[in-house]
Amino acid sequence: MDRKEYAPAVSLSLAENIASSQLGNAENSGSISLSASISLSQWKRNNTVKQGDIAVRQAAFSSGEMYREYFLNVESSWSDLISAARTAISAATAYEYAEELHRETREMYQLSVKSLSDLTDAEAILISYRNTLISARFDFMKCISDLVCVIGLKDEETLWEIIGV
16 A cells, blocks of 8 residues: 555635625624544554454463363373372272281181171171272273273274373
């Protein structure tokens, strides 16, 4: 566009009225009008460019936020998996101790050293720790599945290949 398109346009008008009254006196009245106009297309164009710049920055920010959220989800899922693995290992150890307690209590019951109540208590402990172990293993498998979904893999075997197991 030409520079003169952005220059303001100014107009001036002058008007005079002469009116006669019945007494013969003439009255003069007049007016002056000044108007100016400025083309806003340059500012409109600049505003459009600035809006485009803002949109690009927002898209970059959204993209950065998306990656941060993705890596935070992966990190959280990985931490959940490690925690679930530790819980499963602890539950397995507790179950082994409960099995040993049950075995010893059963032998002592057969030798009439322990009562039926002691044997029943040992069986209840064994069942409780078995249920805890089953729950812990289920949580571990669920965490594996969650991590696979968060990472975007097609199945667990791909995860094991990546980890090297």
